[in-house]
Amino acid sequence: MTSALLALARRVNVLALSMILMLPTLSQAGEYLVLSGGPALRLYEADKRATHDKYWFNFIDSAQLRIHQLKPKLAAGDEITWVVFRPGYADRATEMKNDPKEMTKLDLLNEIVRKANAEGVSLLWFDSTDQLINYMNRGKDRSKVPIVGFDFFGHSNKACFLFDYSNNVDGMSTEYLHVQDLAKLNKDIFSKNAFCQSWGCHSGELYSQKWKARFGVPMVGVVGKTDYSRVRLGDLPFESSGKNNWTQ
Amino acid sequence: MILSFKFLAVATYRRVAAFILMLTAALAVLSAATTDARAQSIRDQVKPNESTILAPPPRVPIPPQGEVPTGAPAQLPAAKGGQTGRYYIGHRYYGEKEAGWGWIKNSADSWANAKWCAIKETPGVIVAPFRTLPNRWDDHNHEYKFWGRWASYTAYDPHRDEDLPVFILEGYESLGPKPELKRTPGAVRRNRPSRGSTSR
Numbered sequence: 015m016t017s018a019l020l021a022l023a024r025r026v027n028v029l030a031l032s033m034i035l036m037l038p039t040l041s042q043a044g045e046y047l048v049l050s051g052g053p054a055l056r057l058y059e060a061d062k063r064a065t066h067d068k069y070w071f072n073f074i075d076s077a078q079l080r081i082h083q084l085k086p087k088l089a090a091g092d093e094i095t096w097v098v099f100r101p102g103y104a105d106r107a108t109e110m111k112n113d114p115k116e117m118t119k120l121d122l123l124n125e126i127v128r129k130a131n132a133e134g135v136s137l138l139w140f141d142s143t144d145q146l147i148n149y150m151n152r153g154k155d156r157s158k159v160p161i162v163g164f165d166f167f168g169h170s171n172k173a174c175f176l177f178d179y180s181n182n183v184d185g186m187s188t189e190y191l192h193v194q195d196l197a198k199l200n201k202d203i204f205s206k207n208a209f210c211q212s213w214g215c216h217s218g219e220l221y222s223q224k225w226k227a228r229f230g231v232p233m234v235g236v237v238g239k240t241d242y243s244r245v246r247l248g249d250l251p252f253e254s255s256g257k258n259n260w261t262q
Numbered sequence: 263m264i265l266s267f268k269f270l271a272v273a274t275y276r277r278v279a280a281f282i283l284m285l286t287a288a289l290a291v292l293s294a295a296t297t298d299a300r301a302q303s304i305r306d307q308v309k310p311n312e313s314t315i316l317a318p319p320p321r322v323p324i325p326p327q328g329e330v331p332t333g334a335p336a337q338l339p340a341a342k343g344g345q346t347g348r349y350y351i352g353h354r355y356y357g358e359k360e361a362g363w364g365w366i367k368n369s370a371d372s373w374a375n376a377k378w379c380a381i382k383e384t385p386g387v388i389v390a391p392f393r394t395l396p397n398r399w400d401d402h403n404h405e406y407k408f409w410g411r412w413a414s415y416t417a418y419d420p421h422r423d424e425d426l427p428v429f430i431l432e433g434y435e436s437l438g439p440k441p442e443l444k445r446t447p448g449a450v451r452r453n454r455p456s457r458g459s460t461s462r
Contacts, residue, residue, distance in 0.1 A: 057385050061398060063358070112386060171420040179420070183380045183428060184390070185361030186417035 043091030044162030044205055045154060046084060048135075049146075050077045051168020051214075052102010054180035055109050066169070066180060070106050072242040073167040074098070074126055076213060079250055080165050081133045092162055096130050097146065099168075099177040099189065100139040106181070143177065143189050151200045160205040164233070167251070170214030172221060193224040204231045213251045215239040218261040232262040339391035339401065343409065343433025350408040350429070351376075353443055354392070356399040360447050361419040363390065366408060366429050378449050380417040382430040391434055405440045409433035424449045 053067040081094055088094070100123065107122040130137035138153075140146045150161065169179035169187070176187035204210070210233035212221060217235030225233035241254040253259050348369075353376065355364040367376035383389040392401045413428035426449045 055385065057383075057389070057393075109385065169420075171423070173423055174418060174420060176418070176420060183382055183417045184363075185421070186380050186419050186426070188415055188417050188428075190418050192418070 043093070043158075044089075044160050044208075046088060046092060046094045046163035047150070047161055047165070048077050048081055048084075048094060048096050049164070049166045049168070049175075050074055050096070050098045051166070051175065051177045051179070052099040052181055053106050054169075055105060056113070057109065058180040058184040067106075069242075069246060070103075070110070070120075070122060071125075072245055074103075074129065076167045076242060076245045076251055077165070078129050078133060079245070079248065080167070080213075081135055083250075084163070085133070085135075089162075094133075094135040095138055096133075096135050097138045097140060097149070098126055100141055101189075102178050102181050140177075141189075143191055143195070146177075146191070147195075147198050150203055156200065156203045160208070161203050162205045162208050164204070164208065164210040166212045166214055166217075168214050170212060170217055170221070172216040172219035175212070175214065175217075175221070193221055196224055196228045199228070201229060204229050206231075210234065212236075213240055218259070222262050226262070234260055234262045236260055338404070338436040338438060339394045339406075339434070341433075341435040342391070342394075343388045343431070345407070345409055345433045345435055347409065350410070351437075352406045352408045352429075352434075353440065354401045354404045354406070355443075355447055356392075356402040357447060359421050361417075361421050362426055362447055362449075363429075365443065365445065369407075373443055373445065376443075376445075377427050378445075378447055379427045379429050380419070382413055382428050384431075388431055388433065390431065391436065403439055403442050405437040407435040407437060419449075422448060 050073040053070045053072065056068075059065045059067060077096060077098075081096060084094060103122040103126060107120065110116045110122075111119055127137060138149065140149065166175055169176040173193050174187070175191040177189040177191070179185075179187050182188045208229075208231045210225065210229075210231055212218075212233060212235040215236065216238065217233070218237040219235075222233045222235040225231075236253045237259045238257075239254040240251040242251045245251060350366050351369055352366045353364050353373070355362070361380065362378050363381040364379075365373065365376035366379050367373060381390050383393075391404075391406060392398045395401060408429065408431060410430045410432040413430050415428060416425040417428050418425055
């Protein structure tokens with residue numbers, strides 16, 4: 015009788031243990047990345063026909079709107095990390111500070127910290143594409159904390175995410191993630207059902223396809239341009255032709 | 263007595279096992295439902311609200327643009343910055359769809375060896391000569407003596423989908439208008455899969 019009870023207890027223990035071991039896989043916590051590129055300098059853009067980034071926080075306010083939208087929808091245990099290209103905002107803040115015509119003298123970096131704190135999300139600055147790649151690959155153990163979502167707010171063309179544009183060099187980017195560079199990101203950093211979206215221009219024309227081919231998860235992107243002009247009014251960027259031409 | 267106790271133990275074991283199995287199954291179903299609900303709820307947010315699309319965006323004033331390029335400024339850019347030591351020669355080329363500044367070569371080289379490149383300016387210290395002129399195209403086909411160095415990094419031109427060498431400008435002296443170079447703008451291309459991108 016004693017041995018039968020011991021065997022029973024052993025089996026119950028094994029079952030309980032296996033359940034405990036299964037729990038993390040059933041409710042696996044993930045990380046949702048919201049990525050903000052930096053703004054252009056007005057020195058380089060003010061006289062252009064297609065002038066960019068008159069407003070310095072297009073990619074910050076839009077990201078904050080998205081974070082606000084995502085927070086109640088994430089699964090328990092999932093966390094949002096807001097990844098921001100720091101040099102873009104440092105340089106724009108310096109330009110604003112030194113421009114006698116500019117009335118706004120915000121410390122943009124502090125302002126971003128304040129916004130991240132207000133949303134209660136982790137803020138991760140990056141200064142180079144290599145730092146971003148390193149974080150996405152190894153910032154967390156991706157076998158335990160996969161990336162469950164990814165949103166990009168910034169300049170882009172169909173082949174490239176431009177973390178800076180017209181900021182370090184007029185009309186160009188010196189920190190960017192080209193489709194050719196996607197191979198530097200590990201294939202398995204995303205969860206199977208990860209949701210990814212680029213809110214930059216033209217990503218749906220090539221980047222989305224290359225993203226799916228590399229990671230096996232779709233990335234929503236627009237065919238055409240996105241418009242950030244209503245971000246200050248509380249609206250997310252929209253497809254500028256009005257055809258709502260998002261694809262993946 | 264022993265038999266009934268044994269029977270009771272087996273029954274208890276079966277009930278416990280059944281309970282644990284049910285609990286496991288319930289957790290699995292709950293987890294799958296949560297994941298699906300999460301994916302769906304996030305997908306619901308993909309497309310912006312129709313009302314925001316229909317509302318016209320505010321108009322951004324476009325700076326006046328003249329006929330380009332004239333290549334004939336009223337005056338040449340004044341010399342700027344340090345002008346000692348080794349120098350380069352720069353030939354300015356302006357194109358609205360080009361982000362590159364023009365070609366730069368070693369002073370002793372021929373233009374065949376010149377590099378199509380970008381210029382790194384340092385706001386507050388030194389900027390490209392055309393910024394002292396009324397329009398950025400006013401020094402099209404002008405040449406300059408340049409002092410500075412090549413950067414260790416390249417710049418990506420999103421108009422052309424190519425990487426350009428970057429010249430860090432430290433000083434310049436104008437050499438005035440020169441004949442157009444018989445060269446086509448653009449770097450020696452890397453093997454880009456997106457060749458031909460003109461999306462910006």
